[in-house]
Amino acid sequence: MPSPRHPLGDHSLPYTVHTELDSDDEVSLDTDTITDGDNITASPSSRGLHKSRPPTFNLNLRHTVDLRAITYNGTVDENLVCPICRCPFVDPVLTDCDHVFCRPCIDDALSESQLCPIDRLPLSSDAVSRAPKMIFNQLDALKAKCPCCGVVLARSMLESHLEKYCLEAVVRCPGAECVKLVKRKISGEDCLHYPMVCPDCKETHDEIDMEAHRENSCNERLKACEHCSAEILRCKEEQHEGECPDVVQPCKWAEYGCQDEAKRKDLPLHADECSYKAMGQMAETLKKEIRSLRSEVRTMNETHHLQERRIKFLEGGQRASDRPLDMMDLSLANLPESTGADALESGHEYLLSLLEAQQGRLSQLSAEVSDFQAKSTMMLFNETLPIKNELAELRSTQQVTCMHVRWLMRFRMQENQRRFGGGPGATSNGGSDGGSSSDLSMGRRLSDSLTRDIITKL
Amino acid sequence: MSFATKRLGKELAKVHGNLPPGIALVTAEGFQEWLLDIQVLDANPIYMGQTYRLKFKFSSSYPIEPPEVTFVAGPDRPIPMHPHIYSNGIICLDLLGTQGWSPVQNVESICMSLQSMLTGNTKNERPEGDEQFVASNRRRPRDIDFYYHDNTV
Numbered sequence: 001m002p003s004p005r006h007p008l009g010d011h012s013l014p015y016t017v018h019t020e021l022d023s024d025d026e027v028s029l030d031t032d033t034i035t036d037g038d039n040i041t042a043s044p045s046s047r048g049l050h051k052s053r054p055p056t057f058n059l060n061l062r063h064t065v066d067l068r069a070i071t072y073n074g075t076v077d078e079n080l081v082c083p084i085c086r087c088p089f090v091d092p093v094l095t096d097c098d099h100v101f102c103r104p105c106i107d108d109a110l111s112e113s114q115l116c117p118i119d120r121l122p123l124s125s126d127a128v129s130r131a132p133k134m135i136f137n138q139l140d141a142l143k144a145k146c147p148c149c150g151v152v153l154a155r156s157m158l159e160s161h162l163e164k165y166c167l168e169a170v171v172r173c174p175g176a177e178c179v180k181l182v183k184r185k186i187s188g189e190d191c192l193h194y195p196m197v198c199p200d201c202k203e204t205h206d207e208i209d210m211e212a213h214r215e216n217s218c219n220e221r222l223k224a225c226e227h228c229s230a231e232i233l234r235c236k237e238e239q240h241e242g243e244c245p246d247v248v249q250p251c252k253w254a255e256y257g258c259q260d261e262a263k264r265k266d267l268p269l270h271a272d273e274c275s276y277k278a279m280g281q282m283a284e285t286l287k288k289e290i291r292s293l294r295s296e297v298r299t300m301n302e303t304h305h306l307q308e309r310r311i312k313f314l315e316g317g318q319r320a321s322d323r324p325l326d327m328m329d330l331s332l333a334n335l336p337e338s339t340g341a342d343a344l345e346s347g348h349e350y351l352l353s354l355l356e357a358q359q360g361r362l363s364q365l366s367a368e369v370s371d372f373q374a375k376s377t378m379m380l381f382n383e384t385l386p387i388k389n390e391l392a393e394l395r396s397t398q399q400v401t402c403m404h405v406r407w408l409m410r411f412r413m414q415e416n417q418r419r420f421g422g423g424p425g426a427t428s429n430g431g432s433d434g435g436s437s438s439d440l441s442m443g444r445r446l447s448d449s450l451t452r453d454i455i456t457k458l
Numbered sequence: 459m460s461f462a463t464k465r466l467g468k469e470l471a472k473v474h475g476n477l478p479p480g481i482a483l484v485t486a487e488g489f490q491e492w493l494l495d496i497q498v499l500d501a502n503p504i505y506m507g508q509t510y511r512l513k514f515k516f517s518s519s520y521p522i523e524p525p526e527v528t529f530v531a532g533p534d535r536p537i538p539m540h541p542h543i544y545s546n547g548i549i550c551l552d553l554l555g556t557q558g559w560s561p562v563q564n565v566e567s568i569c570m571s572l573q574s575m576l577t578g579n580t581k582n583e584r585p586e587g588d589e590q591f592v593a594s595n596r597r598r599p600r601d602i603d604f605y606y607h608d609n610t611v
Contacts, residue, residue, distance in 0.1 A: 068464050083562035084521060085461065086468040108461075108522045109561045117560040 014069030014147045015162060017170055018062040019181065059171040059187055063162035065147070073143035073152045080138060084109060084117060088155075089139055092131035097121050100131050182208065200234045211235070227263075253280035462520040463489045469564055481569045484511065491515050493530070496569050498576045504539055505576050511535040512572065513547075514565060524559035526598060527568055539582050540575070546592045550585065551575065 068087040076088045084105035091103040099118050101109070106128060109117050116123040140156035148168035153161060162169045167185040174182075175191020186192070192208035200220040205213045214221055214235040222231045227246035241247060245265035251258040252267070253276035262270045271277065466489045473483050484493035492514040498505035515526040529537045529547035537543065542550040552558030553571055585591070 068461075085465050086472075086564070087464065105561070108519075112522050113556070115560070117562045120560065 015063050015065045017181070018064065059174060059184075060163050061171060061181070063159055063169065065158045065162065067144075067155065070147055070155075070158070071145045072155075073145060076142060077138075080135070080142070088142055089131070089135065092135050092139070093128045094131045095123055096127040097123065100135065103128075251276070253277070256280050256283050460518055462516055462518050465521055466516060469566070473565065477566065478570060480573060481566070489516060492565065494565070494569060495535075496573055498573060500577055502577055502579070504579065504582050508538070509535060510538050512569065514568075521561040521564070524554050524556065524563075525565075525568070527554050527572075538576055539584065540579050541581050541583055541585050542575070543585070544588050544591055544595075545584055546595070548591075548595070 067090045068085060072088065080088050082089050082092075082100075082102045082105055084101055087102070089100065089102050092100050093103045093106060094100055095106070095116055097116050097119055099116060101117075106117075107125065110123065110125050110128075114122060114124055140154060142155045143152050144155045144158055145152055146158065146161060146166055146168075148162065148166045151161075151166075165184075167183070169184055170181040171184045171187045172178075172182075173180045173191050173193055174187050174189070175193060178191045178193050180193050182192070186208075193206050195204045196207045196210055197204055198210065198213060198218055198220075200214065201218050203213075203218070215233060218234075221233055221235070223234045223237065224230070225232050225240060225244055225246075227244050230244075232240045243264075246263050248261050249264050249267060251260045251262070251270055251274055253274055256276050256279055258274055258276040258280070260270055260274065274280070470486055473486070477483065480497040480499045482495045484495055486492045494512045494514065495509050496512060497509050511530050511532055513526075513528050513530045517523050517525070527549060529543060529549065531537050531547065537545055537547050544550070549572070551571070553563065553568065
């Protein structure tokens, strides 16, 4: 099978640049041309006098990226590819039969036949709605290559990248009156759209194209090298001079005294028989040695300085550290004199201070104890109070029950008297109120004693 | 860069990657006409050991419109015998007509449909009125109103 040529490479740009000005840009451009207009027409269009736009002027242009023509990084999930255009969805829509297409694709398909391209169910263009947000998010996150500089970034970022950041993307020429477009990477320079005469062919070209002209299209661009007679580019002549095999060069041991000169291509031959060969090599090694020794000395010096500084620091530190030690002893002994003055005395003082500290602690403890006592009595009081109340209550209820019992006992006694006594019970019953009251008082006394007996028995 | 070109570009990239067995790309010069070879892989005695060449012609409104697909004859590329394939290579398949076409179809799926159409066939014959049709037809295949009468093959 003959391998077919891959025609994917040659296609037009996958993005469009909008050169028409935005409304606010237009205003600034107008003022620009009005204020500078006279100067520009008056001044000759030479490089030095070339007027550039103020730095605040926005050179950016709006780019519309054709999302079907860009290259994606890696393989795109098959579920995010439109079955009609075979590209990751652009403005996806959802049909009533649950299929997703790009909006332009399904519109085209429906204009041909009103069937869903996948399941062939009847489908009208009204039964198509915007796809869920999630699909948009997934599409926005797809990694795509910038069509200009090839950097990989999220698909949704491409347009702003081209408009504001991409170095290979086109922007307005910084020249104030220039309406041409340049790549962003050279937009930092002044306008290069001024005519220059090619030094080789004397044709006139814009400076911006001059390099490409001299390398590719100039009729006089080639020249025979005067040494090796090879065809070389005129603009690359200096570079060739450095590598031309026929240029005469001194021997590489010239600095050690070799006087010989030869063409570059013959130099290796000379090097073999050069009388300075051995000496030169030795000199080289010696030079190397000296260089390494020098660098070693330098590092040694540095370390020496460092160590000296450290020693100084330590000495200073020791002097400084004596003082805090004294302070510590002072705080222990509670004395303005140093430890070295009188060890014994300081020991006594130490014990004294300990005693004092103990005393302080003791008084604190006693205060705490008394406090605790007060607290516990309060607590006790608080706890006994309800018990006392309860006791009083119980007493009152007991008295009430006593009264009841007394009353019942009197009742019973009266009944017994009536049963056994008969007559006297009836007479007393039918008797005066005074008699009954005397009976009652007697009965109460009785019952009182009786109930007391009962209670004691209980 | 038209819609059709972009879509065909994608398909070509995929076709260069891998194709199902029995399908091979011959030429894809530009985005108007491609040639592919297909083979019937099972032991159908009518098609065994043969390779058939398909010609795809794409209009600028592909894939909304179907491509024009015909068999082309060559030195070792016969026109397969089939009751729906005329001896001039024109194929009577609803998939390739405006009615049966769907934009989700692609070159690969058409090839596979034709493969299975041949595989399932048992009749070693040409369609009815083949000679007359071949002699008289000057129309392009897609303009012919085939009457899809036979659903058995």
